[in-house]
Amino acid sequence: METISNSKTKVISNSAVPIKELNPQFLESTENKKHLIDYLLGVADNYLILGQRLGELCGHGPNLEPDIALTNISLDMLGQVRSFYQYIAQLKGDKTTEDDIAFLRKEREYKNVLLVEQPNTDFGYVIVRQFFFDVYNKMFLGALQQSADETLRALAFKGIKEASYHERFSGDWLKRLGDGTEESKTRVQQAVNDLWIYTDELFHTTQADDAMIAAGVAPDMLQLKEYYYEKVGDLLSVATLDIPEVEYFQKGGKEGLHSEHMGYILADMQYMQRTYPDSKW
Amino acid sequence: MIQDYIIPQDLQNILESVKDPEIPVLNVVDLGVIREVIVEGKEITIKLTPTYSGCPAMDVIGDDLERAFAAHGYSTTIQLIMSPPWTTDWITERGRKALEEYGIAAPLEETADKDVLLNDKRLVKCTNCGSQNTKLVSQFGSTACKAMFQCEDCLEPFDYFKCLK
Numbered sequence: 001m002e003t004i005s006n007s008k009t010k011v012i013s014n015s016a017v018p019i020k021e022l023n024p025q026f027l028e029s030t031e032n033k034k035h036l037i038d039y040l041l042g043v044a045d046n047y048l049i050l051g052q053r054l055g056e057l058c059g060h061g062p063n064l065e066p067d068i069a070l071t072n073i074s075l076d077m078l079g080q081v082r083s084f085y086q087y088i089a090q091l092k093g094d095k096t097t098e099d100d101i102a103f104l105r106k107e108r109e110y111k112n113v114l115l116v117e118q119p120n121t122d123f124g125y126v127i128v129r130q131f132f133f134d135v136y137n138k139m140f141l142g143a144l145q146q147s148a149d150e151t152l153r154a155l156a157f158k159g160i161k162e163a164s165y166h167e168r169f170s171g172d173w174l175k176r177l178g179d180g181t182e183e184s185k186t187r188v189q190q191a192v193n194d195l196w197i198y199t200d201e202l203f204h205t206t207q208a209d210d211a212m213i214a215a216g217v218a219p220d221m222l223q224l225k226e227y228y229y230e231k232v233g234d235l236l237s238v239a240t241l242d243i244p245e246v247e248y249f250q251k252g253g254k255e256g257l258h259s260e261h262m263g264y265i266l267a268d269m270q271y272m273q274r275t276y277p278d279s280k281w
Numbered sequence: 282m283i284q285d286y287i288i289p290q291d292l293q294n295i296l297e298s299v300k301d302p303e304i305p306v307l308n309v310v311d312l313g314v315i316r317e318v319i320v321e322g323k324e325i326t327i328k329l330t331p332t333y334s335g336c337p338a339m340d341v342i343g344d345d346l347e348r349a350f351a352a353h354g355y356s357t358t359i360q361l362i363m364s365p366p367w368t369t370d371w372i373t374e375r376g377r378k379a380l381e382e383y384g385i386a387a388p389l390e391e392t393a394d395k396d397v398l399l400n401d402k403r404l405v406k407c408t409n410c411g412s413q414n415t416k417l418v419s420q421f422g423s424t425a426c427k428a429m430f431q432c433e434d435c436l437e438p439f440d441y442f443k444c445l446k
Contacts (some may be wrong), residue, residue, distance in 0.1 A: 065429075069421035076425060081336025083363065157332060161366065161445055162425075168398075169420060217384030 009170045022148040027091070032215070037088055037151075038111065038216055040209035041101075042254055043140075044084035045112035048102060049262075050133060051077030052269050053120060062123045065097035069169055070126065097175045103273040107263055108256040111206075117253065117261045121150050122176055124188040128195050131170035133232055136221075138163040143219030152217065177238025185240070192236065193244045198239040199232070200249035209254075230239055291353075292325075299349050303343045303424050306383040309342055316362050325350055325442025330367040332445070333425040362373045369370040369445045384408045386430065386441040394444035398428060406433035408439045 027033050054074035061067025086100035115133060119127050131188055141163050144156035177188040205213065205224045211216065212218035272279060285416040288296075296315060297308045308412045309315055309329075317328040327346055331339045342357040360421050372380075377387040388394060400417040404420040407415050412434040419429040427440040 065419035065421070067417065068423070070420075072421040072425050075335035076333060076337070079331075079333060083334060088358070154366070158331075158363055162334060164442075165420065169358040 007279040009276060019146055019153070020148045021206060022150075022215070023215065026215065032211070035208040038206065039089055039212040040084055040088050040091075040210060041109075042111040044081050045110045046116050046137075047077040047084070047135070048260065049110070049112045049265060050116040050129075051075075051081060052265055053116065053118075054130075056120060056125065056128075056268075062218075066123070066173070069129075073130070073166050073169065080155070080159050080162070083158070087151050087155075099273070103270050104220035106239045107258055107266055110253075110258065110266075111256060111264065112199065112253050112258075113201045114250055114253040114259055115195065115201065117259060117265060118195060119261055120182040121191070122187060124184070125195065127170055127177060128191040130166070130187060131174050131235070132199050132202075132232065133197060134163065134167040134170050134226060135235075136199075138167050139224050139228060139231075139281070140219065140221060143196070143221070143224065146219065150217035174235060174241075175239045178236070178241040189241050192241055196244040197246055197248065197250045199229075200235065201251040201253060203228070204251050204254055206254050213216075286315075288318050288320055292320065295349050295353055296327075297344065297348075299345045301338055302345070303338050304380070304383065304385065305378050305380040307372075309346070310417055311373045311376030311379065313373065313376070314342070314367060323355050324358070325355050326360060328360045328362045330362050330365075330371075332344070332367050336425055338424075349411060357440055367443065367445070372442075378444060381408055384439055385427065388442045388444040391446050397430075398443070405441050407435060407437060408432070409437035410435040 001144040014066065027036070045243055051074045054070050058071045058074075069280065073262050081102070082098055085101040088101055089096045089098055103167065115129060118125070118129055138160060141156045141160040144152055145160070147153050147156065174188065179185070205222070209218055214219045236243055253262075291311075297310050298316070299309045301307045301309065301312050304312075307368055307403070309396045312332070314330050315324075315327065316330050319326040319328075324384070329343065334406060337363075346359060347357045372388070380387045386408050391395065394405050397404050397417060398420055403413055403415055405415045406413055407430075410432060412432055413431045415430050416433060417428065418431050418438065421427075422429045422440050426442055426445070428443050429437045429438065436438075
């Protein structure tokens with residue numbers, strides 16, 4: 001089951017703006033194709049690494065319900081990433097498989113943002129990391145529904161349904177922890193303070209991103225940045241939490257420059273494929 | 282429900298013999314994942330819409346379809362169709378009934394679904410006693426498609442199939 005249908009898709013547009021269809025010759029250019037693949041990795045690697053991080057919590061959640069919820073969200077993320085990697089494999093047109101893309105790259109070749117690789121320090125961190133990502137992800141998938149690329153439109157329509165559930169879950173917990181006990185408030189505020197510096201990178205664009213924005217394949221997320229901070233800020237204030245004041249934001253993941261956590265994630269995730277190459281379930 | 286195929290009854294029977302591995306009372310036709318079936322002699326192409334992106338049941342369903350048709354001498358190609366995305370509206374009436382009898386409350390319509398998942402209203406009927414005095418235990422359940430509920434009258438815990446639209 002490796003195929004993503006490229007034909008017979010029906011797309012329902014949310015906005016009145018007509019979708020600009022991609023010129024069929026677009027992908028005949030090697031450069032365009034390379035940019036598209038790099039762009040897709042930048043999107044998809046976030047799902048893989050966050051899915052892996054959440055997967056670590058399986059059996060370790062604070063109690064049964066969030067444990068199940070977080071691993072459900074992990075499963076959605078891994079499901080989404082498969083679709084993106086399958087599309088990349090299809091674009092590459094060689095023998096590359098989705099598994100090769102997931103398991104056989106080196107650290108510098110992963111293009112996820114630094115936010116998603118931050119550790120599961122405590123439940124507060126898990127929720128704040130998730131919330132910061134979910135708000136972005138839902139906005140991103142909404143905008144991606146207008147992509148000039150048919151496959152990406154389909155994935156966006158599919159993904160946003162799940163992303164809405166995720167955002168509701170992490171948002172609810174943020175309110176509960178922020179407006180909870182003194183202990184929960186202190187700890188979740190600490191998580192907000194520590195993770196805030198990673199939010200700006202969500203809106204950072206690489207050369208490949210810029211090329212895809214120009215081609216109408218990628219949404220220009222910079223235009224939604226203000227709205228993102230407004231939305232996050234509103235919920236933080238409902239949760240009686242303070243918005244940190246920082247002057248410097250961290251970035252680098254999208255260019256392949258990761259924090260020290262990344263190596264450990266990959267060591268854990270890639271162990272089986274590296275030890276027993278081509279092993280299958 | 283988008284179903285774009287007409288196939289002989291014996292093939293339809295083979296299709297309906299394949300169940301969702303997590304919900305064995307629900308066959309793939311009633312689950313609403315079969316989009317199109319193309320029969321060319323002994324070769325069959327089945328176009329399938331996945332329910333949730335990461336649902337492990339999808340791979341199993343694909344394998345089970347191949348196996349079921351192979352038993353009747355057909356070779357099968359499975360194609361995943363991502364758009365339009367699957368919705369719980371595609372679960373058939375027969376499927377909804379099978380779910381209820383199995384102890385899983387069938388999805389409500391969108392607004393009602395939101396109300397129950399935020400625990401604002403009590404609309405999900407207990408699959409054990411039929412009471413509507415039920416409360417949300419967790420938005421996420423044993424599989425991606427379900428939430429956990431409990432009846433406050435008979436105290437039975439049960440799954441609710443979330444509305445996906």
